[in-house]
Amino acid sequence: MVILLFLAACFLAFSNGTNDNFKGEAMLFGSGTVTGKANYKTFSGILLSWLLTLHVAVVCAGLSYWLLTTYFLQ
Numbered sequence: 547m548v549i550l551l552f553l554a555a556c557f558l559a560f561s562n563g564t565n566d567n568f569k570g571e572a573m574l575f576g577s578g579t580v581t582g583k584a585n586y587k588t589f590s591g592i593l594l595s596w597l598l599t600l601h602v603a604v605v606c607a608g609l610s611y612w613l614l615t616t617y618f619l620q
Contacts, residue, residue: 571588574580580588 571580
């Protein structure tokens with residue numbers, strides 16, 4: 547039951563964050579702050595942030611695997 551509740555909370559957090567991103571983009575385009583020519587800047591920012599944070603995800607996954615195999619799955 548606890549695992550199901552945790553997964554539901556994670557799904558809700560993911561959905562809410564995704565929804566906020568779309569609302570923010572829609573607000574920028576609707577107000578005229580961002581034009582169609584700024585799309586490459588948005589895409590390059592997304593790509594750069596993905597490349598910069600990818601190593602953090604790898605380190606966290608490795609640490610999680612080490613902790614599980616060392617202390618819990620002996």
